[in-house]
Amino acid sequence: MTGFVAEGVERVRREAPLVHNVTNLVAMTLSANVLIAAGASPIMSAAPEEAGELAALSGALVVNMGTLTRDWVEGAEAAVAGARTAGKPWVLDPVGAGATAYRREIAARLLAGRPRIVRGNASEILALERGASGGKGVDSTAGSDAAAEAAMALASRARAVVAVTGAVDLVTDGSRTFRIANGHPLLTRTTASGCALTALIGAWAAVLPDPLEATAGAIAAYGIAAERAAEIAQGCGSFVAALLDALGSLDGPTAARLARIA
Numbered sequence: 423m424t425g426f427v428a429e430g431v432e433r434v435r436r437e438a439p440l441v442h443n444v445t446n447l448v449a450m451t452l453s454a455n456v457l458i459a460a461g462a463s464p465i466m467s468a469a470p471e472e473a474g475e476l477a478a479l480s481g482a483l484v485v486n487m488g489t490l491t492r493d494w495v496e497g498a499e500a501a502v503a504g505a506r507t508a509g510k511p512w513v514l515d516p517v518g519a520g521a522t523a524y525r526r527e528i529a530a531r532l533l534a535g536r537p538r539i540v541r542g543n544a545s546e547i548l549a550l551e552r553g554a555s556g557g558k559g560v561d562s563t564a565g566s567d568a569a570a571e572a573a574m575a576l577a578s579r580a581r582a583v584v585a586v587t588g589a590v591d592l593v594t595d596g597s598r599t600f601r602i603a604n605g606h607p608l609l610t611r612t613t614a615s616g617c618a619l620t621a622l623i624g625a626w627a628a629v630l631p632d633p634l635e636a637t638a639g640a641i642a643a644y645g646i647a648a649e650r651a652a653e654i655a656q657g658c659g660s661f662v663a664a665l666l667d668a669l670g671s672l673d674g675p676t677a678a679r680l681a682r683i684a
């Protein structure tokens with residue numbers, strides 16, 4: 423059942439995929455460090471001028487709309503076009519989609535570019551599927567179960583894998599659904615922890631052919647690393663360092679054994 427978790431951990435480390443991130447100003451460093459700790463290579467760029475070349479070089483693209491500007495939107499749309507031309511999987515993180523009408527408009531535009539995977543918290547997935555405002559800025563005010571129906575509807579409509587993260591994470595392609603119970607509340611006290619997870623999903627999508635398994639496996643591995651980090655962390659600061667250490671030392675069989683996927 424969890425064989426794909428071991429496979430994903432090992433293949434990311436062995437194949438070291440390059441992941442192109444068009445991400446936000448808060449998430450840049452943590453996302454790059456999470457990718458490196460897991461064995462992948464990050465590049466952060468929102469320049470439309472190099473989007474096509476980066477798509478050809480990369481295993482996957484991650485688009486995260488956390489700090490929106492007109493220039494960013496232009497860069498993201500060029501990157502999506504590049505990934506589609508190159509046939510590379512791309513992952514959307516609709517940060518704060520419930521917060522403002524502008525975010526909902528851009529999220530809907532990006533969704534039309536056919537992401538293979540969408541990862542957000544419950545408020546973001548509800549906003550994306552139902553056009554509803556909600557959440558508290560970039561944070562969710564709902565649990566993942568509240569967005570389960572919206573996630574399935576979004577997955578079917580967008581023909582994408584949709585992940586709703588929270589205390590329990592839900593991953594669905596509209597017909598098959600996984601629930602993942604790994605993780606730790608200290609993640610909610612670390613800015614950009616969700617963004618960095620989306621970046622990691624990009625690395626898994628670059629090496630595993632099934633986007634449902636890539637998404638569920640990356641979420642489980644990240645949650646396991648968080649659990650191990652929390653055992654030694656003294657608070658939110660040392661937790662981040664311990665999370666990177668734990669991701670770096672996680673091996674495939676251990677990840678498969680500790681994954682709580684139903």
Ligand SMILES: Nc1ncnc2c1ncn2[C@@H]1O[C@H](COP(=O)(O)OP(=O)(O)O)[C@@H](O)[C@H]1O
Nearest residue numbers: 543587588589591605606607609610615616617
């Ligand atoms: N209450 C919680 N307990 C354990 N893990 C959590 C909890 N809330 C979120 N997580 C984990 O934190 C990570 C980021 O998820 P989330 O907080 O939903 O994203 P975002 O930061 O985008 O709002 C995920 O790995 C998720 O499983």
Ligand SMILES: Cc1ncsc1CCOP(=O)(O)O
Nearest residue numbers: 446448488560614615616617
């Ligand atoms: C605080 C903040 N503001 C804009 S993007 C961002 C980071 C959000 O990170 P996450 O979605 O992982 O909590």
Ligand SMILES: [Mg+2]
Nearest residue numbers: 517560616617
């Ligand atoms: Mg987020």
